[in-house]
Amino acid sequence: MDTEFPGVIFQSDPTLRQSQNNYAVMKANVDCMHLIQVGMTLSDRHGNLPTFGTSNRFIWEFNFCKFDVMCHPHAPHSIALLRRQGMNFHKNRNFGVNILRFAELMMLSGLLCNNHIHWITFHGAYDFGYMVKVLSHRFLYTQPLLPPNLEDFLQLVKFFFGHTIYDVKHLIKFCPNLYGGLDKVSETLGFDNSARKSHHAGSDSLVILHVFNEIKRLYFHAQNDLEKHTGVVYGLEML
Template sequence: MAMSYGAVMTRSVWSCNLEAEFELIRRAIKFFPFISMDTEFPGVIFQLDPAFRQPKNNYAMMKANVDRMHLIQVGLTLSDRHGNLPTFGTSNRFIWEFNFCEFDVTRHLHAPQSIALLQSQGMDFHKNRSFGANIMRFVELLMFSGLLCNNHIHWITFHGAYDFAYMIKVLSHRFLHMQPLLPPNLGDFLHLVKFFFGQEVYDVKYLIKFCPNLYGGLDRVSKSLGLDNSARKSHHAGSDSLVTLHVFKEIKRLYFHTDDDLKKYVGVVYGLEMF
């Protein structure tokens, strides 16, 4: 169950192979502790007036959206500190794309333009509904894989607030017996991000604030850095997680020459900065 683009294979994960793929991940994480994550979800239905954008308001608006909607996909790219991906003894390199069954496009809230965009990129919502993994089982396996509550793991996102929010909603429901809702305030949310994802969290969208001439979304930043994304499948969580890793590696090489340079910006989620 893999789709090839270049030398990287996307391991497409459904209900039928969820356990087997986590077995591979458990084998890999000791050697590949840098985890780049991307998610696909049904868009944003509540918008915030730009005049009121500040962390607490941004969080309240995100909570209003995430509380009412379902995750569609999670992409994970595992790498070592040099950017190498797991090969499992083959000539290919592997990333993961998890597909979930909870979202029903015929009855659940969504932003129509976001759904149309995902469909134009090949998303099959009927297939996800029929064959996707159960997200509660996914977070159980994620919790016991060694990826969470582990300060040896480095988590990398691009504009990652919604990525973390959808994960926190399900993780806190399953393991902290909370309602399947985000916590009421931003401070509690950021505490849960640190609790589940550890100390080493990097949001590349925040990092580029300190990189001259870099701005915009993932595509623009990647292009500005001269990265080759000819094989990228835009708006596919697996592919986007790989591009996020490549951007992180390149800005680290160009702008943050030591780990200490980067440490100044650890643990900050773009748009939710609390200092």
């Protein structure tokens, strides 16, 4: 899973310890801004993507209509980057997905509250932050705010996404010679990124899956080597 959102407008508070500080900053940003795009790549345990009986393989990318670049808070440099990558904010406003309908269908999809499904992100704090906010719409039907503390937030993440969550940004701390962002890690592992659309959530979610499967093959040979890192969201590690 990957998301695109309007950037970061609130910065850190040095008076808090790191994980709580990171959560406070993430919460402040997510609470006041709107999700732009979600990408999901579904696969079986062997990395095979669905074909639906065709010669194609499928991933999902949802553009939402809620965000209005003309009046909603955003970081201008983040919006400029998304525009350079082909994001059409006017089209999203006119033809994008309704966020409440998306939340309803996600809850009915079987993907959530299901401990048989593994969720994989890269530097996923904001991904889970925005998704928890979106899914909370389903229950509150008002503009929800994230919980005031990190512990309660992680409980909501576990409720919606189950017990098996992997953040590849956390995992690469245990992989020699791997560092940096998604593009850097992907290139170091030998993947060809020339044809993909960086900063498009669908494309990025596919790369996250490929990177996860490759580092699992190279660095996490025993099942329990990987399992001990479940439930850790990079930057929000509970000490």
